[in-house]
Amino acid sequence: MRILLINPPELNEIKATKSADARNNLVPLGLLYLASHLKANHDVNILDMALFKQSTNELPGVIDSYKPNIIGITSVITLWGAVLDLIHTAKQSAPDVVTVIGGPNVSKYPAETLSHKDVDYIIVGSGQKPMLELCDRLEKHERNFQIENCYAQEREYHSLATINSKEYYIDNFPFPDRFATPYDHYNASISPENPTTSMITSMGCPYKCAYCSSRVDQAFQLRKETLVVDEMAEIEQIGIKSILFQDELFTMKPNRVNNICEDIIHRGIRLNWSVKSRIDSIRPEMLDIMQQAGCSNIHFGIESGNDSTLRRMKKGYDIDKIKKTIKMVKASGLQCSGNFMLAYPGEEEKDVLNTIQFAVTLNLNMTHFGITFAIPGTELFYEGVKAGRHSRNDPWSEFTRNPDKGEDLFKIYASNTFNSDQLNKFLDIAFSKNRTLFDLNEEKQA
Ligand code: B12
Numbered sequence: 001m002r003i004l005l006i007n008p009p010e011l012n013e014i015k016a017t018k019s020a021d022a023r024n025n026l027v028p029l030g031l032l033y034l035a036s037h038l039k040a041n042h043d044v045n046i047l048d049m050a051l052f053k054q055s056t057n058e059l060p061g062v063i064d065s066y067k068p069n070i071i072g073i074t075s076v077i078t079l080w081g082a083v084l085d086l087i088h089t090a091k092q093s094a095p096d097v098v099t100v101i102g103g104p105n106v107s108k109y110p111a112e113t114l115s116h117k118d119v120d121y122i123i124v125g126s127g128q129k130p131m132l133e134l135c136d137r138l139e140k141h142e143r144n145f146q147i148e149n150c151y152a153q154e155r156e157y158h159s160l161a162t163i164n165s166k167e168y169y170i171d172n173f174p175f176p177d178r179f180a181t182p183y184d185h186y187n188a189s190i191s192p193e194n195p196t197t198s199m200i201t202s203m204g205c206p207y208k209c210a211y212c213s214s215r216v217d218q219a220f221q222l223r224k225e226t227l228v229v230d231e232m233a234e235i236e237q238i239g240i241k242s243i244l245f246q247d248e249l250f251t252m253k254p255n256r257v258n259n260i261c262e263d264i265i266h267r268g269i270r271l272n273w274s275v276k277s278r279i280d281s282i283r284p285e286m287l288d289i290m291q292q293a294g295c296s297n298i299h300f301g302i303e304s305g306n307d308s309t310l311r312r313m314k315k316g317y318d319i320d321k322i323k324k325t326i327k328m329v330k331a332s333g334l335q336c337s338g339n340f341m342l343a344y345p346g347e348e349e350k351d352v353l354n355t356i357q358f359a360v361t362l363n364l365n366m367t368h369f370g371i372t373f374a375i376p377g378t379e380l381f382y383e384g385v386k387a388g389r390h391s392r393n394d395p396w397s398e399f400t401r402n403p404d405k406g407e408d409l410f411k412i413y414a415s416n417t418f419n420s421d422q423l424n425k426f427l428d429i430a431f432s433k434n435r436t437l438f439d440l441n442e443e444k445q446a
């Protein structure tokens with residue numbers, strides 16, 4: 001079978017932040033994982049429309065020349081409108097093509113997703129195993145089958161019981177196929193050298209922050225340390241210079257961090273890399289060896305400058321801890337960057353401004369701000385439903401059936417205290433007072 005995997009364009013994206021346009025070009029890692037697994041039995045092509053800033057009307061040309069039997073599209077919540085556009089366009093230009101949607105956005109609302117008749121299948125959770133089985137069965141012209149974690153148009157839904165079973169552990173599958181897209185086109189401003197690729201050493205997160213979909217979507221799994229370093233060696237051989245580790249929490253287990261770093265040093269791997277971390281999971285003894293092994297930056301989900309908000313978020317740390325950790329990391333010579341959420345439910349204007357000012361005082365190498373929105377399935381989302389904060393009972397259900405393309409997400413933001421003008425003003429202030437991706441990009445180009 002010929003399978004076309006698509007990373008949707010960010011053209012009609014609903015923006016929860018200002019810096020979406022200044023984003024870097026990052027590899028669609030989930031699709032690279034799928035490609036390496038599927039290509040054992042099938043011919044696979046990835047169309048990275050985000051990288052090449054392509055529009056939906058360029059899809060028929062690609063379908064004409066590649067003639068795929070199956071089109072698989074990845075989805076995040078803010079690109080749902082673009083995903084549906086692609087699906088409709090695909091079916092219009094090739095009515096026999098089988099369409100499959102996967103990725104973080106499809107798990108919560110299978111019925112709503114399949115209310116779009118052009119969607120033939122959806123796959124929830126890790127896609128490698130069910131997608132391969134689906135493609136194999138379709139190749140044999142089978143029609144009546146049940147595949148775990150795969151929902152079909154106009155059929156009974158299957159149980160999701162195995163979504164997080166051991167079978168879906170990432171180490172059971174081949175490394176991502178980094179030649180499936182033009183690896184030398186990907187870059188990140190935070191990387192000292194490009195090209196940059198992404199990698200994961202774990203999936204999911206054991207913490208329980210109220211707004212985060214990680215614990216809802218994915219059981220926590222750690223990869224084997226030696227395989228992590230094997231993959232890094234492969235990346236270095238390709239000629240890639242930097243890695244962004246996309247794990248939610250690279251630094252959670254100090255021993256593991258130490259073992260990985262020692263192995264990197266021992267094997268003489270010379271790559272730059274950066275990680276994401278929690279404020280309370282950094283141990284001083286990690287910082288030296290991480291730097292020796294090539295780490296240049298730690299990105300923290302700091303989120304707020306208010307203790308009361310941090311408590312409502314269930315972050316498990318306070319402002320004092322944030323200050324101490326940032327000071328410690330900076331003193332080690334590593335760069336620090338941070339993420340902040342504005343307009344968390346319960347916040348008044350002074351709290352939002354306080355978070356912005358707090359970010360200024362931390363003087364990070366890069367800061368990023370977004371307006372809080374309630375991702376389906378999270379505690380914050382259910383709190384909002386209970387408190388009647390959303391204009392409808394479950395706005396995402398309606399959104400999945402009928403996304404309002406071109407409009408912004410403000411009407412379904414988590415807080416109902418501020419209007420869109422106020423929220424935009426907060427973003428303007430936050431981005432103008434802090435060093436953001438825009439500044440980093442400008443500095444790199446200069
Ligand atoms: C890197 C990243 C980004 C990058 C994306 C760049 C890129 N090309 O990957 C950037 C910085 C642009 C980004 C932006 C945003 N992100 Co983001 N991001 C991530 C992050 C940290 C890593 C993604 C990753 O590589 N995962 C590892 C791979 C292996 O897993 P995967 O992508 O899920 O793929 C597997 C399965 O989902 C499935 N699958 C995926 N696609 C498909 C397709 C088919 C056909 C099939 C069958 C299966 C399948 O199989 C894959 C292999 O097992 C995740 C958190 C995480 N650790 O996963 C958040 C995450 C995906 N992001 C999230 C969000 C909310 C956003 C933003 C909306 C934030 C914002 N407020 O602006 C924007 C969306 C804009 C956009 N255009 O994507 C949420 C998604 C929630 C949701 N339900 O949609 C996540 C899960 C974080 C979280 N815990 O809340 N993000």
Ligand code: SF4
Nearest residue numbers: 205207209212214248
């Ligand atoms: S916000 Fe970060 S630490 Fe909290 S649950 Fe999500 S990934 Fe884990």
